[in-house]
Amino acid sequence: xxxxxxxxKCLIIGSGPAGYTAAIYAARADLKxxxxxxxxPGGQLTITTEVENYPGYPKGTMGxxxxxxxxxxxxxxxxxxxxxxxxxxxxxxxxxxxxxxENKTILADxxxxxxxxxxxxxGLPSEQKLNGYGVSACAVCDGFFFRGQTxxxxxxxxxxxxxxxxxxxxxxxxxxxxxxDEMRASKxxxxxxxxxxxxxxxxxxxxxxxxxxxxxxxxLLLDHKTGQEKRLDITGFFVAIGHQPNSGIFKGxxxxxxTGYLKTTPGTSKTNVxxxxxxxxxxxxxxxxxxxxxGTGCMAALDAERYLAxxxxx
Ligand code: NDP
Numbered sequence: 001x002x003x004x005x006x007x008x009k010c011l012i013i014g015s016g017p018a019g020y021t022a023a024i025y026a027a028r029a030d031l032k033x034x035x036x037x038x039x040x041p042g043g044q045l046t047i048t049t050e051v052e053n054y055p056g057y058p059k060g061t062m063g064x065x066x067x068x069x070x071x072x073x074x075x076x077x078x079x080x081x082x083x084x085x086x087x088x089x090x091x092x093x094x095x096x097x098x099x100x101x102e103n104k105t106i107l108a109d110x111x112x113x114x115x116x117x118x119x120x121x122x123g124l125p126s127e128q129k130l131n132g133y134g135v136s137a138c139a140v141c142d143g144f145f146f147r148g149q150t151x152x153x154x155x156x157x158x159x160x161x162x163x164x165x166x167x168x169x170x171x172x173x174x175x176x177x178x179x180x181d182e183m184r185a186s187k188x189x190x191x192x193x194x195x196x197x198x199x200x201x202x203x204x205x206x207x208x209x210x211x212x213x214x215x216x217x218x219x220l221l222l223d224h225k226t227g228q229e230k231r232l233d234i235t236g237f238f239v240a241i242g243h244q245p246n247s248g249i250f251k252g253x254x255x256x257x258x259t260g261y262l263k264t265t266p267g268t269s270k271t272n273v274x275x276x277x278x279x280x281x282x283x284x285x286x287x288x289x290x291x292x293x294x295g296t297g298c299m300a301a302l303d304a305e306r307y308l309a310x311x312x313x314x
């Protein structure tokens with residue numbers, strides 16, 4: 001192994017709105033942050049198209065461009081932004097060790113974890129091909145583009161139920177595709193779905209393929225009760241089958257809930273390890289918005305700055 005050691009005051013892992021916002025604040029506070037971008041530089045917003053709900057962009061912007069702007073702003077104040085993926089950590093000592101790309105060890109006085117979460121996908125080639133062209137994993141982000149149209153959403157948990165009712169307010173018709181003959185969502189959420197006239201629940205249905213060349217035109221389903229395939233004409237296909245926080249490398253070091261979301265002291269970005277902070281979707285399973293991620297990124301940088309000041313690290 002080619003071991004190189006480097007000591008930094010503030011290491012930021014991840015490059016979504018949380019990571020870049022933390023970088024802007026940390027750089028302006030002269031913490032000389034180093035930020036590793038991870039496997040998907042720019043994070044989940046780089047796989048969306050238009051963003052219309054981020055304050056400050058009255059005409060909207062494109063997700064990938066917005067993340068380029070975040071990056072440019074972080075660089076403007078001197079953030080050292082690097083390609084690289086954190087592959088393991090050791091939070092056992094007063095100085096934290098982070099291994100990047102399995103061959104470079106960074107020693108950091110503070111670490112800001114903003115590794116985000118990844119939407120789970122069905123895994124169909126058509127889903128990948130039409131991602132951003134009618135296929136979306138975020139109804140709150142993209143539902144607006146399907147006003148007055150007919151859409152489908154797959155999933156049966158609280159997120160799917162919540163997003164189905166959100167879409168029903170905007171769209172003419174919403175089909176909710178549920179793979180079993182019952183939903184996992186809470187009774188209250190199910191009640192809301194079943195009492196919304198323009199939501200039709202398709203029980204025991206499996207998505208076989210999303211149809212369309214350039215944009216979504218329909219979906220092919222298999223009805224497990226009858227064994228029959230059927231086509232629905234839709235223009236939007238939403239996937240709401242859960243998210244996976246990108247927290248695997250912190251197992252054993254940081255407190256997390258049963259699904260892997262990092263736990264922070266309420267009202268702060270502090271994890272159970274002093275000097276290690278968490279921001280954005282890796283620590284948030286409820287809001288998951290760019291603006292909330294940016295807000296917690298700011299909190300993490302301020303918490304890191306105070307921690308360093310208290311420790312007398314300059
Ligand atoms: P969940 O893991 O709770 O639910 C995922 C759903 O997707 C399940 O119904 C599952 O079906 C279905 N699913 C998984 N894979 C597939 C597949 N390949 N094809 C079809 N369906 C599939 O995720 P959520 O995002 O809904 O919720 C995450 C957590 O956040 C939960 O604890 C939830 O309660 C919470 N939450 C709370 C909210 C609130 O209180 N307002 C709002 C949103 C989330 P199956 O049931 O068959 O396994």
